[in-house]
Amino acid sequence: MDQINDGFNVTYLTFGGHVELHKYRFLYFTIMLTVYVLILFFNSTIVCLIWMHKNLHEPMYIFIAALLMNSVLFSTNIYPQLLIDFLSDKQIVSRSLCSIQSFIYYSLSGSEFLLLLVMACDRYVSICKPLQYATIMRQTTVNILLALAWLLPACQLVPSVVMSADLKLCSFTLNGIFCNNGLSKLYCMTSRTTYIIYGAFILLTTVFLPMLFILFTYTKIFIAAHRSCRDIRKKAAQTCLPHLLVLMSFSCLCSYDVIIARLNIYYNKTLHFIITLHIITYHPLFNPIIYGLKMKEISYHLKRLSVRFSLLIQRSEFSFMSK
Template identity: 65%
Template sequence: MGDASNITFITLDGFVELHKYRYLCFVIMFTAYVLIISCNSTIVCLIVIHRNLHEPMYIFIAALLANSVLFSTNIYPKMLIDFLSEKQVISSSLCSFQGFIYYTLAGSEFLLLAAMAYDRYVSICKPLQYPTIMRKRRVNIFLVLAWITPACELTLSGAINAERKLCNFTLKGIFCTNLVYKLQCVISGAQFIYGAAVLVIISLFPTLFILFTYIRILIISYRSCKTVRRKAAQTCLPHLLALINFSCFFTYDVITGRMETDITETVHLVITLQMILYHPLLNPIIYGVKMKEIYKHIKRLFCQVKSQ
């Protein structure tokens, strides 16, 4: 539908039973958003402040947590407004922008996890060469590529989608994802192939690379002493947990967006809320508790707060 200014609006139809629980949902999700910002930002600040955490592994963790803050900020403010609104609508241009940021940051997540896997591989399998290989310049290149590559690939896809005419204006979701494809009158073969190629590059390839490096780490650590095995477990387990958690939710998002499913609206809403709730909160818990050096600084910080 359009208004006098010829702006097309899309109705977000994923807020099922909202009128009954809107205030409860708002309080829960607002609290979650505050926790996400606080927990992730705290660890990022600790890594920035303390020089002993200025190592590639912790820099990648800081980038990953900052990515979670941006990921949540792309979704939560608009969603919180919708919880309290009578009508949940979004302009088509803003919807396209939200979807672009959503998948750009999702792609960055996979690439950052791949960079972390490479860092752990070099640290454990080539410890003598680690200072030479993982120099500051190379770390910076990895960070830039992790954020720039998905953005460049999705810019073309976004430009193609912007030219597509919409025949349906009701989106079966609570924010804009690739469900927007189902609103288009026609989806060309070239558009579908390019979208699949982007998906493979920003998600499948990094995931396969991560699995390959961790298999190599597992083989090397199995043949090595107990100290190496303990180091591998302490540093690689958090990364694997983060990868498994994010991959499961991202796979669900792709399946529901690209294929016809029999999932009810209520189930889809619950899973979507879990996707934007668990992952950004799980990352700081994983890295804050499992990473020994970060955990030390968190304990020291809380002790200082209590003593004041």
């Protein structure tokens, strides 16, 4: 059944995007649980390194820590429910919980774009206006930017949540494996026009405008770096390329999510399932790897940590052998 009503008159939605779950449920569960643990470990490790070492208490690294914490929250919003669904006989969710998951999903996705925007502004000031950097990027400014990056997307989404609560459902099967933009396709066509228009407004202000500003900012950075000395060009490459890699990958995945859900293009269920898993796996898992390898100071502390961990293991083995 697509709609199940219990004694409390709760409406349930069915996830229809799983592929041969009855065959591969334990394989899916094992893989995604491993990925989730790695996401938590990789992101938390770099966040802890930034928190522990005073030389990393700079705006650039604070913004990186915020971005990685955002990835942890993003994953925690999706993975526990997904893991439960893999082991359940029925992949269902209540309408209210689905709305909450969708709200958090797009709120944190919007925050990711705004955090990347803030990081681009930080790099612009650092490279193009180095003498004014300490004055502009004070701790108060950093705190305000972080608060805005997390609060603005959530505040923008509140009206859409209020509007959707009153919309009538004409379908109860969600064409996906978690609650996302596809939820809008379940509402009756006659009652969702305002909801869709407001969704387009959010998309414009949270994604496209920040994207244009980020591209404009990095263009200015690379022009300034090209006209400067070799050290400035090296600094621009070391600090800006990781941000650009993260921006491009995240933008491509978000574009797929929006286009597929909005236009209702589901050409192949298996391919859609694989790409959906890619959307929720790629940037939470590889962002810390990109920053860990490409950012010189973080890479240095990671190497020191790995050396200490290796020595600790060797001492433990020696102590065990001695006994």
